[in-house]
Amino acid sequence: MRNDIPPHRAGEPIRAGVPEHGRIPRYYAVKTELLVLIEEIGEGACLPAERELAERYGVSRVTLRQAVGELVLEGRLLRRQGSRTVVAPPKLLQPLALVSYTEGIRTQGLEPGRTVISAEVLSADPQLAADLGVEPGGEVIYLERVLLAGGERVGLESSYLPRHRFPRLLEDFDADGSLYAFLQRELGVVFGEAEERIETVLATPREALLIGTNPATPMILLHRVSWEPDGTPIERVRSLFRGDRFSFVTRLRQ
Structure with missing residues (x-):
């Protein structure tokens, strides 16, 4: 040695x-x-x-x-x-950009997928209400889904949307598919900008069980709020990715 x-x-x-x-x-x-x-x-x-x-x-x-x-x-x-x-295989590269998880995974030759855990209507707490432009206690749509890449569980995504803007989302949207694509193609939503915060965390016991990972595995947590070009809120998303399977990439310009 x-x-x-x-x-x-x-x-x-x-x-x-x-x-x-x-x-x-x-x-x-x-x-x-x-x-x-x-x-x-x-x-x-x-x-x-x-x-x-x-x-x-x-x-x-x-x-x-x-x-x-x-x-x-x-x-x-x-x-x-x-x-x-x-x-292990190389880590999956996910762009930090206004593109969907589906697009990012498909560019790497893998089939994206999702397993629905929850799809329901909840009452917004004050912070969520402020992020989505609704009154505190107002109704928001909540989707929680396990993210798959080539059949492998790699993350957990929680999406919140104002119900008054998308009243039939739970009835019309196939929750196994891309929410980003549905909002754009079927409802005409235009993503203008987003604010994203990234941190490292450990998964909770429940999250580790859903993702199928060791609770000691480092996770990458992304918080995103998206708006249309006129500033109208679209969604707030909390995405938890396995740190041993993902890295994130962006290009910076002056």
Whole structure:
């Protein structure tokens, strides 16, 4: 097992995460070795057995498990039930733009899908009422859906819309489809702008169960409020994505 500082390569974080005092934690040194192995064996390949890897790198199984565990949380490895740990596919890239989840997933060659958890009418609390331009206690449509990509559960989306604007939405909209597309094509809604806030969280026990993920897996939480060009509110959306399966991309201009 090498204990020297890994050389810095162009494009990597400065010093590749090594503390300034230069002493590399053993699990981190193993992790860098595993990253090289992952690149060599490729997506879907099984890692060698735990004992073999521990012997190869000259560390204890506890140290090896810590390195593997971090790579699982980061989405570089997957633990398959009843089988060994395998190299994960690349993360899904979702654009931070006024496009639907459906469009973003299809551009990557996967079929998007949704499983409906709830579709109902609720009373708006003061903040939701302000976001959607309704009176506090006014009626809003609430849709909660598990997001799928190629049949895999990858997120959970909660959408709120003012009922007075879309009185027949629950009757006319196929909740398995794209809400964004329905609003545009069937109701003539024009998305003018949106404000989006992004943070990292851990899923609640209920959310983890719905998404089918480990509660310790980091999640990416997006809050979005959308308006038409004249400032009329359209929807407020809370989207929770698996941090091990998603990354987000945008292009910034001056």
